[in-house]
Amino acid sequence: MDELDSAIVRELQADGRQSNRALAGKLGIAPSTCLERTRLLQRRGIIQGYRAEVSFKALNRSVQAMVFTQVRPLRRDVVTAFEQSVTRLPEVVSVYTMAGSDDFLVHVTAQDIDHLHAFLLDQFTNRREIIAFRTSIIYQHLTNPVLGPLPPAE
Amino acid sequence: MDELDSAIVRELQADGRQSNRALAGKLGIAPSTCLERTRLLQRRGIIQGYRAEVSFKALNRSVQAMVFTQVRPLRRDVVTAFEQSVTRLPEVVSVYTMAGSDDFLVHVTAQDIDHLHAFLLDQFTNRREIIAFRTSIIYQHLTNPVLGPLPPAE
DNA sequence: TCCGCCCGCCGAATTTGATTCGGCGCAACT
DNA sequence: AGTTGCGCCGAATCAAATTCGGCGGGCGGA
Known part of the structure; x- marks a missing residue:
């Protein structure tokens, strides 16, 4: 390298x-x-693959939100099952499993607010293991175009 | 389409x-x-580009964290300047600008906890416009491999 | 210091893929 | 039924990927 x-x-x-x-x-x-x-x-696994980057708006997904989710019990099987099943939902872009008061951040997209609401009612409210969740609309999502080398950082 | x-x-x-x-x-x-x-x-802008996906671990970035950040005053110029400058930092993967009590989620990477700490002290503690921030370690980040069409969702 | 080995870079030759473009067929509108 | 337009196809051409034999610089041993 x-x-x-x-x-x-x-x-x-x-x-x-x-x-x-x-x-x-x-x-x-x-x-x-x-x-x-x-x-x-x-x-060597440094380059893991190549992906086309698609426009959410062009795909009719104008609304993005972050869902802060708490799950109980925090057992391995429950956590893994949650991650796996939620990641596969078409509205879900990615799932961050985290330390802190919220166990997961779930990045979701939908056509509009109504569809977002319907999605949350269908997929989050129903789940037994989810004891609470808060939703925040994402106004903008900027990504660093160049993940180059880290600075020396002495 | x-x-x-x-x-x-x-x-x-x-x-x-x-x-x-x-x-x-x-x-x-x-x-x-x-x-x-x-x-x-x-x-048509539906495919915006192609990116190589790189392994954080291979790049010596074993630690990922989400930094929940509050900025004041919430004026356009302050918000834009924050987004732009933070996105360009090499440790920053992406910045979500959001509604809700936290104004931004900043996804950062570092070699280890010490470097993460140093980064936050250098880049967040010093900034005038940041009035508060909380940091949560990311254990895992799963991404939906297929962002296909949304379900009919009647 | 000199010799020989090894690793990585190079460039020509070959294979494979991208790109272009003229023509065909289907579908819609008249 | 005729006409027009759009999108798909496939052969021909052009460009890129891939392979491979050879060269050279750096390193270790004598």
């Missing part, structure tokens, strides 16, 4: 579909070398 | 780098047709 590898990762985070030649050109190395490095990064 | 477009989006979310031919094969259409569809999805 030298400087060159970091640069490759950074570039592919910005554009995961740029051609190997283009990437090699930017880095000033031969395409074959670049390909070798990139494949090694995949084999 | 018919069923075929949805299938393309779903496939490219699962693997954003599969070849056009492979994708066309799965969907049972000609590569040229598939390419046309895919490009249209990009031009």
Whole structure:
């Protein structure tokens, strides 16, 4: 994981579909070398995959919310089952399992407020293990485009 | 945005780098047709881009946390400046701007607890506009691999 | 210091995929 | 039933990925 590898990762985070030649050109190395490095990064698990990034609005999901959820009992089986089943719901983008007073943050999307409400009533109110949840609308979600190397941080 | 477009989006979310031919094969259409569809999805802004997914652990970021942050005054310029500058910090993965008692959720990563602590002291404690923040360690972050179409939801 | 080995980079050759474009068929409207 | 338009297809061309033999620099041993 030298400087060159970091640069490759950074570039592919910005554009995961740029051609190997283009990437090699930017880095000033031969395409074959670049390909070798990139494949090694995949084999080592540093690059886990490539994903298309889709627009929620274009998919008719204008509303995003974060659902702070408390679950009891906090046993392994209950926690795992909750994570797995909730992650699979189509409205759910991701689930953060956390320390603190809320056990999970569930990032959800819906067409509009009514659908969000219906979703929560159908999927959260009914569940036995959920003892409480609070919902906050997300106005905006910004993502860091470049997860480069961390600063030295002495 | 018919069923075929949805299938393309779903496939490219699962693997954003599969070849056009492979994708066309799965969907049972000609590569040229598939390419046309895919490009249209990009031009329409439904597919916004492609990103390499990187392993936090491999990048030496074993600790993830969510920082619930309150900012005052809640003026547009203060909010925007906060979002922009925080999003650019290398430790920050993403920033959710929210309704509710906490104004922002900031998803951060660090090498370890000590670095997380140092980061918060350096970047959060010092800021004038931040009047309070709470930090929760993230044990696990699961993401829905397929953001397909929403259910009919009558 | 010199020699030899090893690892990683390079570039040409080959294979595979992307892209273009002319034509066909279906469906809708007249 | 004729006409028009749109989307799909497939062959031809162009570009990229992939493979592989060879070169060179750095390191360890003599």
